[in-house]
Amino acid sequence: NAGVTQTPKFQVLKTGQSMTLQCAQDMNHNSMYWYRQDPGMGLRLIYYSASEGTTDKGEVPNGYNVSRLNKREFSLRLESAAPSQTSVYFCASIVSQVMNTEAFFGQGTRLTVV
Amino acid sequence: QKEVEQNSGPLSVPEGAIASLNCTYSDRGSQSFFWYRQYSGKSPELIMFIYSNGDKEDGRFTAQLNKASQYVSLLIRDSQPSDSATYLCAVNGGANTGNQFYFGTGTSLTVIP
Numbered sequence: 001n002a003g004v005t006q007t008p009k010f011q012v013l014k015t016g017q018s019m020t021l022q023c024a025q026d027m028n029h030n031s032m033y034w035y036r037q038d039p040g041m042g043l044r045l046i047y048y049s050a051s052e053g054t055t056d057k058g059e060v061p062n063g064y065n066v067s068r069l070n071k072r073e074f075s076l077r078l079e080s081a082a083p084s085q086t087s088v089y090f091c092a093s094i095v096s097q098v099m100n101t102e103a104f105f106g107q108g109t110r111l112t113v114v
Numbered sequence: 115q116k117e118v119e120q121n122s123g124p125l126s127v128p129e130g131a132i133a134s135l136n137c138t139y140s141d142r143g144s145q146s147f148f149w150y151r152q153y154s155g156k157s158p159e160l161i162m163f164i165y166s167n168g169d170k171e172d173g174r175f176t177a178q179l180n181k182a183s184q185y186v187s188l189l190i191r192d193s194q195p196s197d198s199a200t201y202l203c204a205v206n207g208g209a210n211t212g213n214q215f216y217f218g219t220g221t222s223l224t225v226i227p
Contacts, residue, residue, distance in 0.1 A: 042219035
C-alpha cells in the first residue's frame with residue numbers, strides 16, 4: 001500500500017542546475033499537488049493538477065514547471081535552481097468526495113541549493 | 115488569498131493535561147476543515163476533519179468548528195509525550211479552487227513527561 005511516493009528524498013544542487021522531482025500515487029485520485037514547506041511559512045502551494053491533462057499555478061509558482069504525465073504521476077521541475085528554492089517539497093494527492101475530502105502526502109524531498 | 119492563521123507556539127503542556135490548539139480562517143465560504151500532525155522531518159498526517167458546526171470527537175481528540183466566528187480548534191485530552199509535534203490547520207477551498215488545501219503555519223506542541 002504505497003500511497004504517494006516521492007523521489008528523491010534528499011538532493012543537493014548547485015545554483016543554476018536543473019532537476020525533476022518525481023511523484024506517483026496509486027490511489028486513483030484525480031487531483032495532485034506540489035507544496036513547499038519553509039520554516040515559519042507553512043505549506044505553500046506551488047502548482048496543482050485538478051485532473052489528468054490540466055495544471056494550474058498555486059501561490060508560489062515562479063521558478064518551477066510541472067507535468068501531469070498521466071493520472072498517477074505529477075512531476076515538478078526546477079530549470080535553474082536558486083538558493084531561495086532550498087526547502088522541503090511535498091507532493092500530495094487529494095480525494096474529493098461528498099463529505100470525504102482528504103490530502104495524502106508523500107514523504108517529502110529535502111532540497112538544498114548551494 | 116485565503117488565509118489560515120494559527121499561533122506558532124511553542125505550546126507546552128504537562129503529560130495528562132488538555133492541549134488546546136486554535137485556528138482562524140478568512141474565507142467564509144470554506145466548507146471543510148482539517149487538522150494534520152507533523153513530526154519533525156516527516157510528512158503531515160491527518161488527525162481529524164470536520165464539516166459541521168459543533169464538536170467532533172475521535173478518541174482523545176476533539177475538533178470544534180464555529181463557522182460564524184470562522185474558528186476551528188483541536189483539543190487533545192490526556193496529552194502524551196508522543197503527541198509532541200507540529201499541528202497544522204488546513205481549510206479546503208472546494209471545487210472552485212481545484213480542491214486546494216490552505217494551510218496555517220502550524221503550532222508546535224511539546225508534552226512534558
